[in-house]
Amino acid sequence: MSTNTTSSHQLSEEQKKFYHENGYLLGLPAIYTSAEMTQLNAELPYLLTLLEPGESTKDIREWHETSTYLNEICMNPKILELVGGILGPNFYYWASNFFIKDPHSMSTVGWHQDSYYWPMAPNNSVTVWLAFDDVDEVNGGMKLIPGSHLGGIIKHRKSEATDSVLTLELADGSDFSADSAVQFRLKCGECSLHDDRAIHGSQANPSNRRRAGLTIRYSGTNVKNDLKVNPNFKAYLCRGVDEFNYNPVGVAPTQRYGRPNFKPVSNEEAGKS
Numbered sequence: 001m002s003t004n005t006t007s008s009h010q011l012s013e014e015q016k017k018f019y020h021e022n023g024y025l026l027g028l029p030a031i032y033t034s035a036e037m038t039q040l041n042a043e044l045p046y047l048l049t050l051l052e053p054g055e056s057t058k059d060i061r062e063w064h065e066t067s068t069y070l071n072e073i074c075m076n077p078k079i080l081e082l083v084g085g086i087l088g089p090n091f092y093y094w095a096s097n098f099f100i101k102d103p104h105s106m107s108t109v110g111w112h113q114d115s116y117y118w119p120m121a122p123n124n125s126v127t128v129w130l131a132f133d134d135v136d137e138v139n140g141g142m143k144l145i146p147g148s149h150l151g152g153i154i155k156h157r158k159s160e161a162t163d164s165v166l167t168l169e170l171a172d173g174s175d176f177s178a179d180s181a182v183q184f185r186l187k188c189g190e191c192s193l194h195d196d197r198a199i200h201g202s203q204a205n206p207s208n209r210r211r212a213g214l215t216i217r218y219s220g221t222n223v224k225n226d227l228k229v230n231p232n233f234k235a236y237l238c239r240g241v242d243e244f245n246y247n248p249v250g251v252a253p254t255q256r257y258g259r260p261n262f263k264p265v266s267n268e269e270a271g272k273s
């Protein structure tokens, strides 16, 4: 995988300002070429074979701890350059999770704020959503409400949609207006960034095309996880120094594909419903 120069991924002052005002960033240079994405997609089935009966791709969570395949993506210098433009010199990553909607999947992601689910403080986290396919309005690409990260954390309610990936959500019309939502469109190998407080979600995929993305969560070293709620939390320092030492440190994996021997905390357990 090419991990050469990262200067092309340095955010401009204008991009940083846009992110801080709107809570997201699109239009970024690709992380992977199409040849590299072909290779990454060709390897994905090796992870899928590790799923147990009854599990689905959404259960591929925190497998970066035991898979160099995923750890290398999460530590890609081009991604780190983008994230560093938002979080500054000292940050770690702690989560990775596939969000895959197969063709004709009715699976949705209700409107939510990530930080409502996470037992972490303060709010200083960025999600990278790396596209494993071309993603748009036709195959259930993400939507986000610009500026919603500045409106505080709203109490989420139990989701009424039976096909929702998340169990808690916000209601369009009472908690916020979905009219202003921005549709994310990404080419395979590109990524978006979003703030942990931004309201976002996605609809079903009625198309003939798969819609796969890998979310990776990065946080400033000043962010502390509550181990009582998420006891398996591990921080993988990406850049700089951890001057706070608030969190247990993760050990880099050595095998190409593997799954951790713990069950990651589910959204229900982490959510404050």
Ligand SMILES: O=C(O)CCC(=O)C(=O)O
Residues within 6 Å of the ligand: 099, 109, 114, 127, 129, 140, 141, 142, 200, 201, 202, 213, 215
């Ligand atoms: O992939 C999606 O549709 C939603 C992803 C999401 O909710 C997230 O990245 O927090």
